[in-house]
């Protein structure tokens with residue numbers, strides 16, 4: 001019986017165990033979230049460790065461990081890794097946020113199995129686009145446009161992840177009067193209840209934020225389209241910032 005496995009995996013976390021051994025958590029294409037034990041991985045620096053940085057995508061080779069829930073990692077081939085040395089601090093923070101968020105939300109208590117596999121797909125797309133963007137610039141300063149694009153990707157990633165976890169925001173109607181949300185109307189985000197509303201009289205003013213209709217349109221677009229389409233859409237910086245804030249506010253509420 002052949003018990004050697006191979007699958008693509010994105011490393012979410014790594015821990016030291018003992019002097020040289022490593023423990024890794026990965027989101028994999030075929031097995032969902034999996035724990036791996038790697039013997040002497042930190043000793044064999046040139047070999048395994050390079051392929052196992054959090055946020056990188058690799059082909060992973062592994063075998064079951066007797067009477068354990070984790071697998072023994074026997075090899076890894078790196079497929080994708082953003083060039084961190086070229087990224088600014090802001091970009092690295094964004095990137096790590098996406099990895100940490102995935103780590104928190106991808107669990108069987110929160111998500112159905114088929115959704116977990118969808119998360120692998122969108123995280124892989126997110127990393128691919130992020131890697132592409134991180135390589136465009138050859139000078140130190142990432143252009144404003146690229147930065148806006150990264151914020152757009154992240155907002156898209158967060159919204160999709162929350163959707164899969166069962167926290168899709170209702171963008172269609174006012175939570176209190178039920179009226180359809182449309183352009184030209186004052187629309188507000190109720191931070192305490194994480195809903196949209198046109199009825200400001202119901203709210204205390206420190207807990208609401210005005211939202212533009214363009215922001216909602218773009219948010220809707222991000223929820224319903226994949227990253228390839230996001231790359232093509234023309235957007236203004238201000239709207240992207242607004243959508244990003246909206247998705248972060250919604251995220252804070254959901255967590």
Ligand SMILES: [Zn+2]
Pocket residue numbers: 174175176177178179197198199
């Ligand atoms: Zn209303």
